[in-house]
Amino acid sequence: MKIVWNNNALESLDKNIDYLKKKWSTRDVEIFLDIVDEKVEILKSFPEIGTLCEFKPLLRQLIITKHITLFYEIEIDAVYLHLFWLNFNDKEDLQMLLS
Numbered sequence: 001m002k003i004v005w006n007n008n009a010l011e012s013l014d015k016n017i018d019y020l021k022k023k024w025s026t027r028d029v030e031i032f033l034d035i036v037d038e039k040v041e042i043l044k045s046f047p048e049i050g051t052l053c054e055f056k057p058l059l060r061q062l063i064i065t066k067h068i069t070l071f072y073e074i075e076i077d078a079v080y081l082h083l084f085w086l087n088f089n090d091k092e093d094l095q096m097l098l099s
Helices: 007-023 027-045 092-098
Strands: 002-005 058-063 068-074 078-086
Touching: 002 027, 007 027, 007 068, 007 078, 027 068, 027 078, 078 092
Parallel strands: 002 078
Antiparallel strands: 058 068, 068 078
């Protein structure tokens, strides 16, 4: 199955990488990006691996690390990546972003 990155997914990943660069070493950020790549590859073969999102049931969520969760949607021919969320942020903000 193909993976489609929407603009929000790209922007949120970049924003989270900027945040992580302030907190982590360069090597740790590289490892994080490798984990993102691995998880996205897994989604190609096993798109239903993530759990259903409590705020928006059409979306699924996949924990990338304990710090970041990916929100995505499964369509017939593709997996659409919507948002990389820093798990320490306010859940109310997440609800607003996903609505």
